[in-house]
Amino acid sequence: MISKEVTIGNNTNFTVVLADSNVGLEEVIVVGYGTQKKESVVGAISQVDNKTLMRSGTSNITNAIAGKLSGVLTIQQTGEPGANDAEIVIRGLSSWNGSQPLVLVDGVERDFTDLDPNEINSLSVLKDASATAVFGAKGANGVILVTTKSGNLGKPKLDFTASYGVQKATRIPDHIDSYTTMSLLNVARMNGGQYTDLLPESILEEYRNPSTPLNALRYPNVNWFDILAKPYAPTVNANFNVTGGTKFIKYFCSLGFLNESGFFEAKKDGYYDMNYHYNRFNYRANVDFDLTPDTQLSFKMGGETGIKNQPNSSPWRNLYATSPARFPAYFPDWVLEQVPDVDYPDARGMRLSEAFGEYTGNPYNSLNTGEFRQYVDSKLFTDLILDQKLDFITEGLSFNGKVSLSTYFRNNSLLANWGFPQYKLEYAKIGAIDKDTGKPINPWTRSGQANEVYTQAPLDINVGSLQNDYYRDLYYEFALNYSRTFGNHSVTGLALLNRQEKNKGTDFAYFNEALVGRTTYDYKHKYLVEFNVGYTGSERFAPGNRFGLFPAGAIGWVISEEPFFKAAVPVVSKLKLRYSDGIVGSDYARSRWLYQSDYYKDSRGYIHEDLGANLVAQWEEARKRDIGLELGLFKDQFTLVVDLFDEQRDQMLLVPRSSTMLIGNSFKERNLGEVKKHGIEVEIGFNKTVNKNFNYFLRAIMGYNENRVIFKDDPPYAPDHTKLAGKPLTEMLSSEFGLEGLELSGVELTGTGYYTSVDDIHNNPSPIALDKLNVGDYKFLDYMTDGTITALDKHPIKGLTYPPFTFSWSSGFTYRNFDFNFMFQGNLGKYVQYNQTYEVEFIKGDWRIHSSQLDYWAPNNPSANHSTLHYSGSSSADILFWGGGEADRGYQVMIEDRFFRNADYVRLKEVYAGYTFDPGYLNKLAGVSSFLVYVTGNNLWTLTNLLEGDPERKDFQQGFYPQMSTFKVGVKFVF
Numbered sequence: 001m002i003s004k005e006v007t008i009g010n011n012t013n014f015t016v017v018l019a020d021s022n023v024g025l026e027e028v029i030v031v032g033y034g035t036q037k038k039e040s041v042v043g044a045i046s047q048v049d050n051k052t053l054m055r056s057g058t059s060n061i062t063n064a065i066a067g068k069l070s071g072v073l074t075i076q077q078t079g080e081p082g083a084n085d086a087e088i089v090i091r092g093l094s095s096w097n098g099s100q101p102l103v104l105v106d107g108v109e110r111d112f113t114d115l116d117p118n119e120i121n122s123l124s125v126l127k128d129a130s131a132t133a134v135f136g137a138k139g140a141n142g143v144i145l146v147t148t149k150s151g152n153l154g155k156p157k158l159d160f161t162a163s164y165g166v167q168k169a170t171r172i173p174d175h176i177d178s179y180t181t182m183s184l185l186n187v188a189r190m191n192g193g194q195y196t197d198l199l200p201e202s203i204l205e206e207y208r209n210p211s212t213p214l215n216a217l218r219y220p221n222v223n224w225f226d227i228l229a230k231p232y233a234p235t236v237n238a239n240f241n242v243t244g245g246t247k248f249i250k251y252f253c254s255l256g257f258l259n260e261s262g263f264f265e266a267k268k269d270g271y272y273d274m275n276y277h278y279n280r281f282n283y284r285a286n287v288d289f290d291l292t293p294d295t296q297l298s299f300k301m302g303g304e305t306g307i308k309n310q311p312n313s314s315p316w317r318n319l320y321a322t323s324p325a326r327f328p329a330y331f332p333d334w335v336l337e338q339v340p341d342v343d344y345p346d347a348r349g350m351r352l353s354e355a356f357g358e359y360t361g362n363p364y365n366s367l368n369t370g371e372f373r374q375y376v377d378s379k380l381f382t383d384l385i386l387d388q389k390l391d392f393i394t395e396g397l398s399f400n401g402k403v404s405l406s407t408y409f410r411n412n413s414l415l416a417n418w419g420f421p422q423y424k425l426e427y428a429k430i431g432a433i434d435k436d437t438g439k440p441i442n443p444w445t446r447s448g449q450a451n452e453v454y455t456q457a458p459l460d461i462n463v464g465s466l467q468n469d470y471y472r473d474l475y476y477e478f479a480l481n482y483s484r485t486f487g488n489h490s491v492t493g494l495a496l497l498n499r500q501e502k503n504k505g506t507d508f509a510y511f512n513e514a515l516v517g518r519t520t521y522d523y524k525h526k527y528l529v530e531f532n533v534g535y536t537g538s539e540r541f542a543p544g545n546r547f548g549l550f551p552a553g554a555i556g557w558v559i560s561e562e563p564f565f566k567a568a569v570p571v572v573s574k575l576k577l578r579y580s581d582g583i584v585g586s587d588y589a590r591s592r593w594l595y596q597s598d599y600y601k602d603s604r605g606y607i608h609e610d611l612g613a614n615l616v617a618q619w620e621e622a623r624k625r626d627i628g629l630e631l632g633l634f635k636d637q638f639t640l641v642v643d644l645f646d647e648q649r650d651q652m653l654l655v656p657r658s659s660t661m662l663i664g665n666s667f668k669e670r671n672l673g674e675v676k677k678h679g680i681e682v683e684i685g686f687n688k689t690v691n692k693n694f695n696y697f698l699r700a701i702m703g704y705n706e707n708r709v710i711f712k713d714d715p716p717y718a719p720d721h722t723k724l725a726g727k728p729l730t731e732m733l734s735s736e737f738g739l740e741g742l743e744l745s746g747v748e749l750t751g752t753g754y755y756t757s758v759d760d761i762h763n764n765p766s767p768i769a770l771d772k773l774n775v776g777d778y779k780f781l782d783y784m785t786d787g788t789i790t791a792l793d794k795h796p797i798k799g800l801t802y803p804p805f806t807f808s809w810s811s812g813f814t815y816r817n818f819d820f821n822f823m824f825q826g827n828l829g830k831y832v833q834y835n836q837t838y839e840v841e842f843i844k845g846d847w848r849i850h851s852s853q854l855d856y857w858a859p860n861n862p863s864a865n866h867s868t869l870h871y872s873g874s875s876s877a878d879i880l881f882w883g884g885g886e887a888d889r890g891y892q893v894m895i896e897d898r899f900f901r902n903a904d905y906v907r908l909k910e911v912y913a914g915y916t917f918d919p920g921y922l923n924k925l926a927g928v929s930s931f932l933v934y935v936t937g938n939n940l941w942t943l944t945n946l947l948e949g950d951p952e953r954k955d956f957q958q959g960f961y962p963q964m965s966t967f968k969v970g971v972k973f974v975f
Contacts, residue, residue, distance in 0.1 A: 057936025129582030136536025163970030316959030412464025552582020746797025776868025
């Protein structure tokens with residue numbers, strides 16, 4: 001409500017005009033199982049609205065929220081169509097059992113990655129205990145609440161939005177030409193004493209400047225990305241929605257379409273399609289019926305159907321690891337004209353090139369022959385909700401009931417295999433004559449060739465089957481709500497019961513249920529108190545230990561509402577202090593039923609004993625504390641929000657790492673672990689309206705978090721540096737086998753980092769035999785000081801896979817009908833794994849190097865970033881093999897700035913510009929009330945010291961579909 005003071009004077013008549021109070025999303029915050037006015041919120045909650053999501057320029061919600069919510073980290077690993085979701089972590093890693101937040105769409109646990117942004121009204125992130133305790137054993141990692149749009153009272157309003165965009169890879173590897181590659185291969189072979197394998201200078205010159213077109217194929221210089229990548233990949237978005245309503249019915253209906261084409265060119269011939277592409281169709285109908293002034297019945301239905309096309313085998317390892325110098329991508333048409341196939345003299349056209357001599361295959365063949373698959377996935381979410389006011393019992397009391405059904409299936413709708421012959425051209429046999437027969441020798445050989453007449457096999461096309469990740473999720477809840485104001489006192493209450501039954505790839509459904517309570521008190525908008533409790537049950541634990549209590553409380557003081565403060569500091573329009581403290585939990589474990597143990601048979605028929613049962617297992621418990629300050633100056637033109645948080649998580653489930661040999665077996669997860677975490681979040685904003693035509697804003701978000709393992713059942717007599725206690729929490733490389741994160745597998749170099757002479761080799765410890773060492777090899781630090789280099793010398797090193805410090809900065813303005821805004825986003829302290837071909841030259845015998853190996857050690861380059869070069873053929877490199885792992889899977893010696901590289905970056909994440917035109921004749925012709933033309937850009941520019949690749953990735957090993965930068969042009973019509 002807006003109030004206005006007027007002077008009465010001698011006036012007796014007054015004209016009263018009712019003004020729109022414009023109480024919108026900014027004043028209402030979505031919380032667990034309800035909403036609260038922003039002024040009364042005492043929890044740590046961040047929220048974005050539909051306008052912010054729509055201007056992001058991306059159709060994937062997980063990427064649209066990047067940089068917009070304090071305490072929320074998003075990491076996008078790939079730009080593959082239909083698989084480009086970002087990983088989301090709230091306030092840093094929390095548990096080795098996973099740190100994924102709980103996601104609810106319209107109050108029900110659901111996937112939100114494929115929602116159309118046009119359907120979403122708001123997205124809230126709940127971070128502290130007071131906000132998440134109502135979710136009990138599922139709220140420890142934070143909660144994301146997505147609320148879809150509902151109808152409004154009024155005439156139908158129709159929106160049509162469409163955009164066309166182009167995508168291009170952000171940071172693909174630099175092409176290292178064949179001449180450079182083969183010259184370095186000579187260096188590596190000389191270091192290994194392989195002198196008979198050295199290439200003469202004449203051959204190297206052919207790689208650099210081929211003397212004939214045929215020699216350009218014999219000594220190729222293939223830039224695989226140039227050959228396989230398109231100039232750009234198109235993407236199309238469209239949405240049509242209508243909203244409106246009467247006193248009886250309000251409705252919001254939406255239809256959406258998304259097309260993402262692949263960035264790489266592949267074979268398409270009729271049904272046969274090796275391209276990456278993805279089509280998604282979204283639909284939603286949210287309808288509210290006001291049956292009586294006190295009774296509302298709501299029906300919500302939404303879903304999507306996605307169609308994803310892809311090769312059955314990933315081509316990325318071939319693309320990033322195959323040599324540019326071994327064979328051509330393919331043989332062009334002219335080759336058969338110049339060099340006929342003696343056995344098939346009428347053969348014409350291009351031919352695929354056989355991949356010979358390489359561990360990896362021909363990338364061109366990976367996208368032009370073999371099997372492809374098409375998947376159809378479908379999600380359908382339905383809700384039936386009843387809201388009944390019970391004012392006849394007591395004012396402010398109401399009842400709410402909800403029944404929801406969520407279904408998902410994925411079907412392999414089409415798979416087809418079409419094998420095409422692959423050829424090798426033996427150049428030395430061109431024009432050669434068989435001395436015995438006097439006939440020409442055929443220089444062409446076909447892969448798998450035998451004594452038969454070859455005919456092209458037809459397309460083998462089949463219909464697939466239902467995949468195993470289907471589910472059916474039934475959820476229902478019943479709640480009593482109370483909200484009433486008594487003069488200066490406002491009180492609310494909630495009592496709720498819910499139950500979930502989820503069938504997911506199993507004959508026996510998963511069950512969860514909970515009782516939830518909340519009460520809030522507000523005195524004059526100055527003194528705020530809130531208490532929440534969740535009483536949650538999980539089937540994972542034994543019958544007598546299934547339920548747990550998770551209480552939390554919060555208090556707030558709005559100092560700016562105090563009369564003395566208003567008079568003393570009038571420039572401060574808002575000053576709120578808040579504090580929350582409580583316990584939340586997590587019931588995630590590797591085993592479904594921890595209290596059962598049995599025998600099982602493996603795929604080979606062998607019988608095994610299961611791990612020992614745990615009859616006393618319970619939830620991980622996290623005590624979270626949060627202190628927050630909210631400040632507004634000059635009528636909230638300047639705003640500041642600061643949160644300090646602390647979390648102590650104990651009773652964490654883990655498979656015991658130490659068991660007595662008297663048992664002869666280990667146990668299922670036990671409540672042994674403990675982790676602590678703390679951090680700070682800062683959000684600064686400035687928003688000024690200069691006049692009715694011009695407004696501008698500035699906004700900055702910063703977050704820092706740190707965690708430490710307190711206990712993880714370390715072996716009692718192990719060296720301290722090998723224990724996990726006291727070390728940062730890492731992403732498990734393999735939770736099944738207990739393989740910890742890369743940050744704990746570090747090794748250090750000593751001296752200059754390299755052996756500089758033969759004497760240096762003999763006077764320092766080495767992990768391998770001295771006769772296998774070369775001057776210029778890595779010289780490792782004897783961390784244990786025991787005179788040897790072994791796996792025990794590996795220790796924690798600087799850097800984390802998940803960045804401890806994140807930030808974003810956005811700004812923009814509105815001038816008349818023109819809007820413009822942009823956002824930079826980045827992080828500090830993030831490291832990525834560089835392994836296999838990215839850091840090790842000629843791995844598995846492939847003639848391929850990457851940028852990191854160009855700066856290699858030589859007597860005239862003693863301060864190089866890479867050791868001297870080696871060629872180990874198909875074997876693993878001795879100087880790296882000692883630390884664990886091997887060439888094909890990657891080595892486990894994380895040398896800082898080599899195998900573990902800093903990936904700090906600043907990125908121009910988003911740009912938006914739009915102009916709203918006067919519809920003019922379009923209004924008369926088609927009833928258009930508003931016409932907007934806009935452009936958006938994503939991932940347009942990146943500043944980083946990372947040598948190669950996109951710094952947002954967490955590892956560089958066997959190849960990947962690159963992240964994409966996008967530019968779109970769109971229109972929006974409102975009728």
